[in-house]
Amino acid sequence: MTTPTIHTGPTDDTESVFDRACRLIETELGGRRLAPEPRTWLDELARTRRHKTALITAVWNNCFPSGVVEACRVVEAIYPYLGPDGRCTDAALTAAWNILEPDASTWPDQLQDQRRRFTSKCLNRALAEANTAVAAHG
Incomplete structure (x- = not known):
């Protein structure tokens, strides 16, 4: 038998799953919510x-594409392959x-590896x- 570690009153049925998860993280780990749930x-x-x-601006500044159009093409190509946490995957790199x-x-x-x-x-x-x-924009 397990016992819950959070002692709260009855749950509010109007609270979304996102809000419940954030509350759990805030309570258990002392974390804080970075951005509100999209309405x-x-x-x-x-x-x-x-x-x-x-990301287009950052690719333009960091990845040395031949132009802004190529930076846009890179972003459109990698976007579906980014990890759930917004990180680069092997498929995105390819x-x-x-x-x-x-x-x-x-x-x-x-030379290819390098x-x-x-x-x-x-x-x-x-x-x-x-x-x-x-994140800074909100």
């Missing part, structure tokens, strides 16, 4: 657009790599910068 699909869309815009270095298959393996690691660092730096920009 409507339009709020979520605005948040996604804000993040993509920040998608970016295919756009940023299209002729890499003709390079020696050692440039792929460099691209991974640049992409992770861009994601961190974009996530920070969006």
Whole structure:
């Protein structure tokens, strides 16, 4: 038999699952909520657009694309492959790599590995910068 660690009164049925999870995290771990739950699909869309815009700027500044259009292409290619926590996955890196270095298959393996690691660092730096920009915006 397990006993609950949170001693609260009866739950409020109007509280969302998101709010209950946040309350649990705040109580158990002493954490704090970073952003409110999106109220409507339009709020979520605005948040996604804000993040993509920040990510395009960060890719432009960190990943050395040939232009803004290529930075946009990189963001559109990697976005579906980002992890649930907004981090770069191998699939996202491959998608970016295919756009940023299209002729890499003709390079020696050692150079490919070196440039792929460099691209991974640049992409992770861009994601961190974009996530920070969006979190600071609210």
